[in-house]
Amino acid sequence: MAIAVLGGAGYIGSHTVYELIDRGFDVVVIDNLQTGHREAVHEKAIFYEGDIRDAKFLDEVFHKEKIEAVIHFAANSLVGESMTNPLKYYDNNVYGTKVLLESMVKNGINKIVFSSTAAVYGEPERIPILETDRTVPTNTYGETKLAMEKMFRWVDLAHGVKYVSLRYFNACGAHISGKIGEAHNPETHLIPLVLQVPLHKRECIKIFGEDYDTKDGTCVRDYIHVTDLADAHILAVKYLMDGNESNVFNLGNGVGFTVKEVIASAEKVTGEEISAQTDVRRAGDPAQLVASSEKAKSVLGWKPKFDDLDKIVETAWNWHKNARY
Numbered sequence: 001m002a003i004a005v006l007g008g009a010g011y012i013g014s015h016t017v018y019e020l021i022d023r024g025f026d027v028v029v030i031d032n033l034q035t036g037h038r039e040a041v042h043e044k045a046i047f048y049e050g051d052i053r054d055a056k057f058l059d060e061v062f063h064k065e066k067i068e069a070v071i072h073f074a075a076n077s078l079v080g081e082s083m084t085n086p087l088k089y090y091d092n093n094v095y096g097t098k099v100l101l102e103s104m105v106k107n108g109i110n111k112i113v114f115s116s117t118a119a120v121y122g123e124p125e126r127i128p129i130l131e132t133d134r135t136v137p138t139n140t141y142g143e144t145k146l147a148m149e150k151m152f153r154w155v156d157l158a159h160g161v162k163y164v165s166l167r168y169f170n171a172c173g174a175h176i177s178g179k180i181g182e183a184h185n186p187e188t189h190l191i192p193l194v195l196q197v198p199l200h201k202r203e204c205i206k207i208f209g210e211d212y213d214t215k216d217g218t219c220v221r222d223y224i225h226v227t228d229l230a231d232a233h234i235l236a237v238k239y240l241m242d243g244n245e246s247n248v249f250n251l252g253n254g255v256g257f258t259v260k261e262v263i264a265s266a267e268k269v270t271g272e273e274i275s276a277q278t279d280v281r282r283a284g285d286p287a288q289l290v291a292s293s294e295k296a297k298s299v300l301g302w303k304p305k306f307d308d309l310d311k312i313v314e315t316a317w318n319w320h321k322n323a324r325y
């Protein structure tokens with residue numbers, strides 16, 4: 001029996017495939033390669049190029065391969081783009097998940113672990129954020145992820161498809177081998193953009209707002225290493241295999257860093273001065289997002305290994321210096 005990883009050529013998906021294969025799982029990757037990279041797919045995984053909205057294609061793969069559980073990363077995830085093109089997000093994220101669930105029910109697959117996001121909370125009511133806190137997304141991306149979470153709940157009640165929804169905070173870093181890492185086009189995430197300065201691909205980093213109510217005026221985020229996220233997916237699959245009920249977990253380190261602290265860390269790691277310019281606030285950015293991940297620690301037994309920002313940035317730097325894609 002294999003684990004099907006949908007979106008396994010993307011950033012977090014490809015890292016999860018590496019960890020699954022390291023632990024002896026058989027892996028089937030499905031990806032339409034619209035934002036994923038063929039080179040990021042582990043050579044030991046079986047690869048199918050196709051779109052989750054294509055019901056016939058999914059049925060064929062699920063019929064041919066013996067799939068025990070699905071890990072679902074196949075979604076669009078750019079907050080800014082989701083505000084200018086909301087229907088793209090409803091189509092790929094919400095409609096795509098509806099087609100996927102139909103095919104799972106039809107083919108008797110009843111376990112799914114899926115990528116949710118801190119964006120489901122919107123402006124947090126308190127820090128650190130608990131899973132039970134209010135969910136009022138401030139962007140379409142978060143709204144579609146929340147709609148997906150709700151769809152899973154009703155489908156579980158009707159058809160017994162058990163799910164684990166993992167709400168990531170700020171995914172970052174790269175595989176320690178340096179073989180795979182973060183590569184978005186266009187890049188919008190802070191750490192890869194900061195590292196483009198010492199790589200001479202960018203003159204300076206723009207800081208989106210220095211007038212927030214935080215210790216240095218810049219936004220605070222909870223940066224969590226991609227391999228720690230990958231570990232959590234495997235624990236979540238095992239949790240479902242053990243016959244547990246559907247559940248939702250935050251995944252973060254529980255420590256917040258400001259934008260300026262991230263830049264300082266990148267200066268330390270690269271040994272280069274990184275020039276920064278103040279810019280206006282980016283629409284929809286909450287001042288602080290920090291997770292309480294106590295539930296994932298106690299229920300799943302999750303223990304993030306990268307709890308030091310410099311170490312996380314070091315893995316990202318190691319990848320970006322020699323990025324293969």
Ligand code: UFG
Pocket residue numbers: 077078079117118119141169170171188189190191193205206207208209219220221259282285289
């Ligand atoms: N930032 C800058 N300059 C930049 C890019 C980012 O100052 O050039 C700031 C942002 O304003 C923010 C912080 O750096 O305060 C982190 O920004 P990212 O774009 O790296 O990440 P976000 O916190 O916006 O987004 C992350 C995930 C999303 C998820 C969101 C939840 O990438 O998928 O958290 O709010 F939806």
